[in-house]
Amino acid sequence: MTDSGNLWELNKSIEVDSSKLQFNIDTFRSIGGFNAKLASWDPKEYSSRYYKSLLYEFSKDVDKKIRKSEYFDGDKNLKGRGLNFFLNKIQNRDLGSPTCIQFIDNHVDIDYILSCDELNFIFPELQKSKVILEIGAGFGRLPHSILENFDEVEKYYIVDLDWMLELSSKFLKHVLSKEDFYKIQFVESSNYKNLLFDALNANSHEIDLSINIDSFQEMPTKVALDYLDFIGNNSEKFYSKNAICKYHPSVVDLQLKDDSQYKSALEMGLCKDSIDIYNSKELKKQQSKYLQQYCPKDFKLKKDEQCFGQFLYYQSALFEKI
Numbered sequence: 001m002t003d004s005g006n007l008w009e010l011n012k013s014i015e016v017d018s019s020k021l022q023f024n025i026d027t028f029r030s031i032g033g034f035n036a037k038l039a040s041w042d043p044k045e046y047s048s049r050y051y052k053s054l055l056y057e058f059s060k061d062v063d064k065k066i067r068k069s070e071y072f073d074g075d076k077n078l079k080g081r082g083l084n085f086f087l088n089k090i091q092n093r094d095l096g097s098p099t100c101i102q103f104i105d106n107h108v109d110i111d112y113i114l115s116c117d118e119l120n121f122i123f124p125e126l127q128k129s130k131v132i133l134e135i136g137a138g139f140g141r142l143p144h145s146i147l148e149n150f151d152e153v154e155k156y157y158i159v160d161l162d163w164m165l166e167l168s169s170k171f172l173k174h175v176l177s178k179e180d181f182y183k184i185q186f187v188e189s190s191n192y193k194n195l196l197f198d199a200l201n202a203n204s205h206e207i208d209l210s211i212n213i214d215s216f217q218e219m220p221t222k223v224a225l226d227y228l229d230f231i232g233n234n235s236e237k238f239y240s241k242n243a244i245c246k247y248h249p250s251v252v253d254l255q256l257k258d259d260s261q262y263k264s265a266l267e268m269g270l271c272k273d274s275i276d277i278y279n280s281k282e283l284k285k286q287q288s289k290y291l292q293q294y295c296p297k298d299f300k301l302k303k304d305e306q307c308f309g310q311f312l313y314y315q316s317a318l319f320e321k322i
């Protein structure tokens, strides 16, 4: 009989004796090895431990960046508020039941911590923008965050696939006030140029800021280049946050049953070199290539920044018309 008051007796009977485990000195520290019981957790842990830990660290990182941000210099009331400065204004963030952690006064999830990081990166541009275009907005976390934080924005155009617009229009109608929801125009990607030109002409609008996040990298190259060309001809500024490269699934110890999606992903976007994303030298090389590929014609780079943690192979970049 095992003594339930003795954890290590239990460990031995459950993990060692029952499986007749032989300690192999060559492999006991590898994935799935017994060392996960001793020093740390297994690299391929199945709980939400690593996810929540990264979420917590990401929150600390963004909070610190906002507190230190030069944009709030001279305004003591704003400067000290960190993450709360943006998050407090974004209502209904729990719609969809995301996984959260508690950080200071706020329930934080990955979508809105990404948004706060983005708001901080392009804060001065958002303060000056009346007309924004976002291509590939997903469920709408960023338009939600921008419209609740920046009253100056008069119009927000979202270009996306028709079935994604169904989700974002539903989500944004739920979370936004009527006044903010009606600032959005949903534009189907299949005919986006005509639809946008009509809307821009009818409202005498010019696009102040175009945004593309985690999206050009997943489109056929021709489609992404067409959007980049449109932005170059019709927008004052461009904010891109996309992957700077591709990587093989084995880099994250992933074994694919069917590699058709992986093969297709390799063909997408503007940066197709496959690298080891956990090699700082390779990342640096790719970052410069990305900044060249994503710069629209007759634009120049204003600033850029490597993304946090699990997004380390993404780069935030702000380009502006020369």
Ligand SMILES: C[S@@+](CC[C@H](N)C(=O)[O-])C[C@H]1O[C@@H](n2cnc3c(N)ncnc32)[C@H](O)[C@@H]1O
Pocket (backbone or CB within 6 Å): 135, 136, 137, 138, 139, 141, 159, 160, 161, 164, 189, 212, 213, 214, 215, 218, 219, 223
């Ligand atoms: C990975 S999601 C990113 C969503 C959002 N930007 C975010 O960061 O949460 C990729 C987005 O690109 C959109 N997308 C894919 N192909 C597109 C196309 N040809 N034109 C416009 N949007 C497209 C998808 O529908 C989706 O909204």
